[in-house]
Amino acid sequence: MxxxxxxxxxxxxxxxxxxxxxxxxxxxxxxxxxxxxxxxxxxxxxxxxxxxxxxxxxxxxxxxxxxxxxxxxxxxxxxxxxxxxxxxxxxxxxxxxxxEKRVRDNPALDIRAPKSGRRLPKVADVDQLNHLLDANPDDPLEVRDLSMFELMYSCGLRLSELAGLDLESIDARNGEARVLGKGGKERILPVGRKALQALSAWLAVRPGLAPESEPALFVSQRGGRLSNRSIQARLSRWGMAKGAEQRLHPHMLRHSFASHLLESSGDLRAVQELLGHADIATTQIYTHLDFQHLARVYDQSHPRARRRGGPEAEDGQ
CATH class of the missing domain: 1.10.150.130 (Tyrosine recombinase, N-terminal domain)
Structure with missing residues (x-):
C-alpha cells in the first residue's frame, strides 16, 4: 500500500x-x-x-x-x-x-500560527425565545421539555449540568438550583418565576413516568435519567414544532441567557459567576455580542447613520 x-x-x-x-x-x-x-x-x-x-x-x-x-x-x-x-x-x-538522519533539527518546533478570530456564539432573539417558551405543551413529555428549556434559559445551564440535576438539586421554596459544573465545582443559582412554574407543572406529572427510586429531575419515557443527546433532540423538535426561526440547541439557550443578562445589567462579573466561568476572559465574548446588538440598533435608528444601499443612499439624500 x-x-x-x-x-x-x-x-x-x-x-x-x-x-x-x-x-x-x-x-x-x-x-x-x-x-x-x-x-x-x-x-x-x-x-x-x-x-x-x-x-x-x-x-x-x-x-x-x-x-x-x-x-x-x-x-x-x-x-x-x-x-x-x-x-x-x-x-x-x-x-x-x-x-532518517536527513536533517539535524526541526525548525517548526517553536513556530506558532496566528490566533484565529474567536467565533461569536449564536444567540436567540428575546422575542423569539418568549414566543417559544410561552407555547403550551401538548403532552407530559412536552411539559418536561418546557420545564427543561425554561430552566436552562433561566439559569444559563450547560447541557451536562441540566442532565445531571437531581430532584434534590431544586429548592423551589427559595427559588434556587444547586448545580455541579466543570471540575466538580458547585454553584447556587437563582431560578426565575417562569421556570419555577414550569418545574411545578413537570413535577406534577413526573410520577407517571419515573419510579420513586429515580433521583434524576428529568427522566425519559422509560423512567431513567434523560441523556444529553435526548435533550438536544427534544429541544430541536420543540423549536420546529413551535415555529422557531432558527435551529435551537442547548448551548444557544446558555448563550442567550448570558447575552440578554449582560445587555440588561452590564455586570460582567455577575454573569461570570452565574455561568460558572473560572476566567472572566471567557465571559468577555458576550461583551462583543452586546456591542453588535448596540451597533445594529444605532445603524437602524440614528438619523445620521444611513445604511448602505438604503433608499436614502440611492436617492442621494
Whole structure:
C-alpha cells in the first residue's frame, strides 16, 4: 500500500524525501488515504513555496523561513486554524526527517500560527425565545421539555449540568438550583418565576413516568435519567414544532441567557459567576455580542447613520 504522490514539479532534493514520507504514513503508520492526502496537499504547498524561492534543501530551512511562510499563508487568506494544520504537517515531516538522519533539527518546533478570530456564539432573539417558551405543551413529555428549556434559559445551564440535576438539586421554596459544573465545582443559582412554574407543572406529572427510586429531575419515557443527546433532540423538535426561526440547541439557550443578562445589567462579573466561568476572559465574548446588538440598533435608528444601499443612499439624500 502506498500513498499517491504528485511531486513531479518539485526539485529532486525536495521531492524524494517528501515522497518517502508519504509512503511511510500510508504503509508504516497505516494512516487513511484521506489523512495521507491532507498531509500531501499541505506539504506540497510548502515545497512549492520553497521551490519558488530557490530553496531546495530540507536541511537548510530555518525558523525564519517558516515564519515567512506563515506570513505568506496568512496573506493568501488562510485563518489561524488552517495555518496551524499546515505547521503540524511540517512538524511531523521534520520528525520523520530527523529519524532518517536527513536533517539535524526541526525548525517548526517553536513556530506558532496566528490566533484565529474567536467565533461569536449564536444567540436567540428575546422575542423569539418568549414566543417559544410561552407555547403550551401538548403532552407530559412536552411539559418536561418546557420545564427543561425554561430552566436552562433561566439559569444559563450547560447541557451536562441540566442532565445531571437531581430532584434534590431544586429548592423551589427559595427559588434556587444547586448545580455541579466543570471540575466538580458547585454553584447556587437563582431560578426565575417562569421556570419555577414550569418545574411545578413537570413535577406534577413526573410520577407517571419515573419510579420513586429515580433521583434524576428529568427522566425519559422509560423512567431513567434523560441523556444529553435526548435533550438536544427534544429541544430541536420543540423549536420546529413551535415555529422557531432558527435551529435551537442547548448551548444557544446558555448563550442567550448570558447575552440578554449582560445587555440588561452590564455586570460582567455577575454573569461570570452565574455561568460558572473560572476566567472572566471567557465571559468577555458576550461583551462583543452586546456591542453588535448596540451597533445594529444605532445603524437602524440614528438619523445620521444611513445604511448602505438604503433608499436614502440611492436617492442621494
Amino acid at each position: 502506498s500513498a499517491p504522490v504528485d511531486v513531479t514539479e518539485l526539485a529532486e532534493p525536495l521531492a524524494a524525501p517528501l515522497s518517502a514520507f508519504l509512503v511511510h504514513l500510508a504503509s508504516e503508520k497505516r494512516h487513511s488515504p484521506r489523512t495521507c492526502d491532507s498531509y500531501q496537499r499541505d506539504l506540497n504547498r510548502f515545497a512549492a513555496w520553497l521551490s519558488g524561492r530557490d530553496m531546495t534543501d530540507w536541511a537548510s530551512i530555518t525558523g525564519h523561513d517558516l515564519r515567512r511562510y506563515v506570513a505568506w499563508l496568512s496573506q493568501q487568506g488562510l485563518n489561524g486554524r488552517s495555518i496551524a494544520r499546515h505547521l503540524s504537517a511540517i512538524r511531523r515531516f521534520y520528525q520523520y526527517l530527523l529519524r
